[in-house]
Amino acid sequence: GDSVTQMEGPVTLSEEAFLTINCTYTATGYPSLFWYVQYPGEGLQLLLKATKADDKGSNKGFEATYRKETTSFHLEKGSVQVSDSAVYFCALSGAPSGGSNYKLTFGKGTLLTVNP
Amino acid sequence: DAGITQSPRHKVTETGTPVTLRCHQTENHRYMYWYRQDPGHGLRLIHYSYGVKDTDKGEVSDGYSVSRSKTEDFLLTLESATSSQTSVYFCATGTSGGGAQYFGPGTRLLVL
Numbered sequence: 001g002d003s004v005t006q007m008e009g010p011v012t013l014s015e016e017a018f019l020t021i022n023c024t025y026t027a028t029g030y031p032s033l034f035w036y037v038q039y040p041g042e043g044l045q046l047l048l049k050a051t052k053a054d055d056k057g058s059n060k061g062f063e064a065t066y067r068k069e070t071t072s073f074h075l076e077k078g079s080v081q082v083s084d085s086a087v088y089f090c091a092l093s094g095a096p097s098g099g100s101n102y103k104l105t106f107g108k109g110t111l112l113t114v115n116p
Numbered sequence: 117d118a119g120i121t122q123s124p125r126h127k128v129t130e131t132g133t134p135v136t137l138r139c140h141q142t143e144n145h146r147y148m149y150w151y152r153q154d155p156g157h158g159l160r161l162i163h164y165s166y167g168v169k170d171t172d173k174g175e176v177s178d179g180y181s182v183s184r185s186k187t188e189d190f191l192l193t194l195e196s197a198t199s200s201q202t203s204v205y206f207c208a209t210g211t212s213g214g215g216a217q218y219f220g221p222g223t224r225l226l227v228l
Contacts, residue, residue: 043219108158
């Protein structure tokens with residue numbers, strides 16, 4: 001079945017450092033890929049998405065590129081801020097040609113702490 | 117955001133009692149989902165709905181049931197709560213089965 005593997009962390013960075021959180025996936029067909037962010041005590045918020053190979057999703061300075069050849073969707077940000085401290089989840093959704101049509105498969109999340 | 121509310125936001129109950137959690141959405145999204153979030157397990161799907169009265173099981177459905185009598189409401193029932201069901205429960209909605217999902221604020225449930 002579908003699966004998502006992401007670095008579990010925790011990841012601790014200083015403000016203005018470069019961020020990479022790795023995410024790889026296994027899926028049949030042509031999944032859509034997502035990154036979600038969860039701030040303490042809150043629900044998950046969609047951060048960015050990509051629906052086909054070579055698509056780049058971006059939002060709030062975060063970027064991720066859908067790499068079908070390496071089955072990866074790594075999250076990057078050039079300069080993190082203290083306010084980026086949160087848990088980040090990579091997820092995939094199976095496409096109609098295969099996999100699951102009705103649900104997301106999540107990685108286990110990566111805790112990011114950014115220190116001033 | 118999808119205008120999703122969950123009630124109650126916090127609940128403490130005793131083992132063996134039934135518990136119902138409610139998810140309400142104002143966006144007219146067709147799909148609705150219930151997840152639980154536990155340390156070390158990430159998010160796990162309990163049940164989902166792909167239309168009024170159309171529901172199906174997720175990966176951890178034992179001990180849970182759901183109902184959806186109208187588009188905007190999706191109820192999750194723990195028929196006889198156990199301590200292993202202590203968790204944070206999230207509702208989510210989506211416009212298409214393979215698309216993005218939008219999450220509610222969560223319900224913290226403690227079963228004593």
